[in-house]
Amino acid sequence: MTVRLITRSEDETEQWGRKLASQLREGDCLLLVGELGAGKTCFVRGIAQGLGVEERVTSPTFVLLREHRGRIALYHLDAYRLAGPEDLYQLGVEELAEGDGVLAVEWGDKVRDFFRDDYLEIEIKILGDSVRELSLIPHGDSWKTRMEALFPQLGENGAQAK
Numbered sequence: 001m002t003v004r005l006i007t008r009s010e011d012e013t014e015q016w017g018r019k020l021a022s023q024l025r026e027g028d029c030l031l032l033v034g035e036l037g038a039g040k041t042c043f044v045r046g047i048a049q050g051l052g053v054e055e056r057v058t059s060p061t062f063v064l065l066r067e068h069r070g071r072i073a074l075y076h077l078d079a080y081r082l083a084g085p086e087d088l089y090q091l092g093v094e095e096l097a098e099g100d101g102v103l104a105v106e107w108g109d110k111v112r113d114f115f116r117d118d119y120l121e122i123e124i125k126i127l128g129d130s131v132r133e134l135s136l137i138p139h140g141d142s143w144k145t146r147m148e149a150l151f152p153q154l155g156e157n158g159a160q161a162k
């Protein structure tokens with residue numbers, strides 16, 4: 001069940017991040033996919049707010065990985081400069097991915113193979129200056145169940161939520 005959402009502002013994208021955060025738990029992995037400026041960091045900022053992180057989340061492009069403390073920890077990784085999945089082992093991400101927090105990876109498609117089949121993919125497409133399409137694509141049973149909890153109106157095959 002893929003859920004597609006249209007957002008018309010940065011705020012609206014953040015709000016969906018906050019909403020998703022209500023379903024998140026320790027050990028979750030989120031892969032964000034979308035071109036430069038699509039809104040990946042913006043969505044993660046909303047997730048952070050929903051997890052009770054107090055500082056403002058900015059892009060970890062140069063530091064690669066940032067850790068934020070909230071109700072649940074948030075590990076925010078930017079894979080833009082990584083060569084591939086093998087780099088994640090060197091960064092110690094294996095521990096984080098099964099650890100005490102939520103791992104959110106920008107440019108997740110570059111390191112997808114690291115995550116096997118239990119993650120939520122968030123694909124963001126630019127449709128216009130301030131219009132974005134967010135696709136939430138569950139991989140693995142736990143995500144399917146949680147997508148149904150978040151979007152009960154959507155039935156088996158998913159659909160346009162908005």
Ligand SMILES: Nc1ncnc2c1ncn2[C@@H]1O[C@H](COP(=O)(O)OP(=O)(O)OP(=O)(O)O)[C@@H](O)[C@H]1O
Nearest residue numbers: 007008009010013036037038039040041042130132
């Ligand atoms: N509906 C929208 N949702 C999110 N961002 C939007 C929207 N409309 C316009 N924007 C703008 O798009 C930009 C998104 O920036 P953001 O840093 O989140 O992108 P990104 O995908 O993380 O980019 P990068 O690949 O550089 O990390 C911001 O400047 C934001 O103001």
Ligand SMILES: [Mg+2]
Nearest residue numbers: 040041059106
């Ligand atoms: Mg970013």
